[in-house]
Amino acid sequence: MNLSDFLNQSCATLNHSSQLSELILSIAEAGKQIAALVAKGKLAGVSQQLNSINVQGEAQMQLDISSHDIFIDCLSSTKVVFGAVSEELASPHYFSDHIPDAPYLVCFDPLDGSSNIALDGVVGSIFSILPAPPNAVRSDEIFLQQGIGQIAAGYVLYGPATMLVISAGAGTHAFTLDPDTKVFELTHPDLKIPAHYPEFAINASRQRFWEAPMQQYIADCLAGEEGVRQCNFNMRWMASMVADIHRILMRGGVFLYPKDHQVTDRAGRLRLLYEVSPMGMLIEQAGGKASTARASVLDLQPLQIHQRVPAILGSINEVDLIEQYHQS
Incomplete structure (x- = not known):
């Protein structure tokens, strides 16, 4: 068709x-x-x-x-x-x-x-x-x-x-x-993201600026099968949101552009209206989840047209777990 x-x-x-x-x-x-x-x-x-x-x-x-x-x-x-x-x-x-x-x-x-x-x-x-x-x-x-x-x-x-x-x-x-x-x-047709896939996409060079819960989540993934996750993870990073989200839609995993302490004038790197919201819709329509780590991306009320927000998008089990890290 x-x-x-x-x-x-x-x-x-x-x-x-x-x-x-x-x-x-x-x-x-x-x-x-x-x-x-x-x-x-x-x-x-x-x-x-x-x-x-x-x-x-x-x-x-x-x-x-x-x-x-x-x-x-x-x-x-x-x-x-x-x-x-x-x-x-x-x-x-x-x-x-x-x-x-x-x-x-x-x-x-x-x-x-x-x-x-x-x-x-x-x-x-x-x-x-x-x-x-x-x-x-x-x-x-x-x-x-x-x-x-x-x-x-x-x-x-x-x-x-x-x-x-x-x-x-x-x-x-x-x-x-x-x-x-x-x-x-x-x-x-009708793409489906698995609930769990041991792969994450993140710009690891920013690690020192992340909040403690995000640092802990990535550390636990990197600890592999010897750590609390008891699973070996791969990391991928394409420096293009389209490329990274496409890979997740095709096979699963999680894309992360978390809150960054170095950038004090904005909450995140990616723009809500024309990056995070549309990608959030695609992810959730494929059975995944879109979050800021604290709230649903699709429920956010934009305050300005170029507003930036944190973005955690992908396999639902991983996004749920990341939210749990931030809640605790």
């Missing part, structure tokens, strides 16, 4: 408007265009670092800007999006040519893990689709919605194969882009 057929069937089953199918197809088209740029790498002149800094205080790559522009153009073509929040913009972007009462808002990270581009590493795009309130007005507040209210979420992974992973509230499903037909085909 290709993506278009899947969406038409899913929207009808879930009582979603056909406009949602149109919107997700536009995001898939953005993914195809970005995949082509990623594949060309330095040949396309998009892999160099620019002198500009984004709202996050991070140096921008040319591919960050190009990916953002592609997303905006594809979203604009649907006319069903009132406004969008992007990692690359300090304020929301509003579409002046949208239809009356355009039903959707989109939050997106156009190129997650862009520092990997210079190394030909895996990168991706993340998106969240939210309902636009009736008679929406241009303000940050309309985007400040709990993750539980997302209509759909997903990411596009640019790796050896280009893959689109989505959920519209009835499971998490993965599609692979056929390089010959340029069509996304359903290859991994």
Whole structure:
């Protein structure tokens, strides 16, 4: 089944408007265009670092800007999006040519893990689709919605194969882009994360800045079968949230970007609206769990559009255990 057929069937089953199918197809088209740029790498002149800094205080790559522009153009073509929040913009972007009462808002990270581009590493795009309130007005507040209210979420992974992973509230499903037909085909329907898998993804160089419960959890994992866990764990870290979450969706484990004492002006590293919430929806729709270590990610009430939060996502038994470490 290709993506278009899947969406038409899913929207009808879930009582979603056909406009949602149109919107997700536009995001898939953005993914195809970005995949082509990623594949060309330095040949396309998009892999160099620019002198500009984004709202996050991070140096921008040319591919960050190009990916953002592609997303905006594809979203604009649907006319069903009132406004969008992007990692690359300090304020929301509003579409002046949208239809009356355009039903959707989109939050997106156009190129997650862009520092990997210079190394030909895996990168991706993340998106969240939210309902636009009736008679929406241009303000940050309309985007400040709990993750539980997302209509759909997903990411596009640019790796050896280009893959689109989505959920519209009835499971998490993965599609692979056929390089010959340029069509996304359903290859991994209804992904399921095992309740336990002995593997974790974390930036271990930050260990000295973690809270004591997180330090203890990782120490217990590293102690292996001789320790209290009585199990040998592997560690993986791709420096791309899309790549690490994709591995967990495919085989299990837990992704951790915990609270960090070195960064006193924010609670975490990852952005709630366009990184943690959409990934949390995908994980939970696949039978996993999404937490900050103290609260459900999807229940958090955002306070600002670029808000950062801790993120613990993956196999439900491991996330439950990490929450127990923090409670005690």
